Amino acid sequence: MDVKNYIIRQISVFSENKPGRLASIAKAFQEEKINILAFSIAEADGFGVVRALVNLPDKAFQKLTSLGYNVAFTDVIAVKMKDEPGGLFEIAELLGEAGINMEYAYAYSGKEAAVLIIRVDHVNEAVTRILSKGGTLLEAKIFS
């Protein structure tokens, strides 16, 4: 098993918390026909980070940078959940048992399954541990 197959590149955009910023990012994706698969916003004091999983991460990076946005790639992994009551609990317990320390997480429910996107400290190690505990990770290629 190649751990790298499970590492997904998330687009992280520094954005001021002011009207129209999100619309501007979404419009940029639309113009480039970039599909947004999952999305979340983390916010601090007047500014935040817009996080997105998209089907064309390099194109998204280029487009946003050309518009002046401050963009970075972040490695995340996607854990499959059962799309039913208790699905999140089951996964959270598994991650706890695997000793995974999450920096943040966000979920979405897509065609394939319900998915929990997580950002962890040591991504390679986390992949190995989650798999060894019987968790299912989505492969990065699903997102492109």
Next chain:
Amino acid sequence: MFWDKVKETLAPDELAKLQLKRLKKTFKSAENIEFYRKQFAEAGVRFSDIHTIDDVRKLPFTRKQDLRGGYPFGFLAVPLKKVVRIHTTSGTTGKPTVVCYTRNDLDAWAELIARNMTMVGLGEDDVFQNMVNYGMFTGGLGFHYGAEKIGMTVIPSATGNTTRQIEMIQDFGVTAIHCTPSYAMHLAEVAEERHVEFPSLKTGIFGAEPWSESMRAELEEKLGVTAYDSYGLSELFGPGVAFECNERDGLHIWHDYYLVEIINPQTGEVLGDGERGELVVTPLLKEAMPLVRYRTGDVTFRMEDGCLCGRMQKIGRITGRSDDMLVIRGINVFPSQIEHVLLSLPEVGNQFMVYIDRMNHLDEMSIEVEMNREYFHGELQDLTRIQAKVVKSLRDVLELRTSVKLVEPGSLPRFEGKAKRVIDRRGEM
């Protein structure tokens, strides 16, 4: 290199003699102005009271608002037909301040610029791009005539159109530029973005707003110049009043042109060498509009040590304006201090804005500063950690808690004239 070695290196006693002669002449000429006749009468001072240059202390101060009150020609000591040029300085409120020049004034002013530019090694081999406003602002024409006087090849490019400015620097092999430090920073940023270099450039003259040593280092690195500070104000002719020599440690102010005092801005008390206060100048060679003890509002001090170059006593670089000085919760803050802190932090950019509000009867200062792209790695913690670092660094220097907001790179206003970075909203309640 000297333009006028005799005048630039006058011995103290000779200088004092010359200053006294010119002070007396200035007093006489000021008596042509009604405002001064009244002022002198109120102060009970007459021409016969002036025996030494220290007797200038018997004379009343002149303030900027006095000049404004004389709009348009109330401070003219000669008939208008003797005036060959008028400049104005923009006022934030009401009428501008008018400054008039006779033929002799223009010659004297060009002479000052000639001294300054020769002092930093410029001459007829240089190609000079003057990137400041050529209209009513004195920076454009002032430098222009001085540069022509020493035989430089002058490009009156004025402001705006950075693409064109870059093109001219490259195509004309420009060796020296003059602009505001904030425009220089903008120029450097644009050049960097476009991967443009300026191999011909060697000298940068920056003035019209205060700038810090860290900004100097940055401009020198980015533009490939040696940067010199230029000081002046329109009421005293314009730029050229004081200038850095090659030592770049303080400004040579031309004492044969200007009688310099440093005062406590609150009490008017005259301060000694090394003491920081407001610069007060009595110009000694102004014909059209003589001034007496003009309060510049600029904060500096007289430097005690002589200079290796052999010229006359220097003043420290201007660290702020006494009227720019912000009083936040009783603490004095100069915007230049904030700039200095931000420039020392690589995680943030050079542009900033300061907002002051009064909330629940307390002054609150908030600062917006741009993120440096390279320090954002995608995590919110990157941002909050940098924010906390900026807050702490500012608190260490200002002894004041501020709130800091990180904004997107390139989103803050760039200023081409005088930067207006402070928005005080305390009066708006």
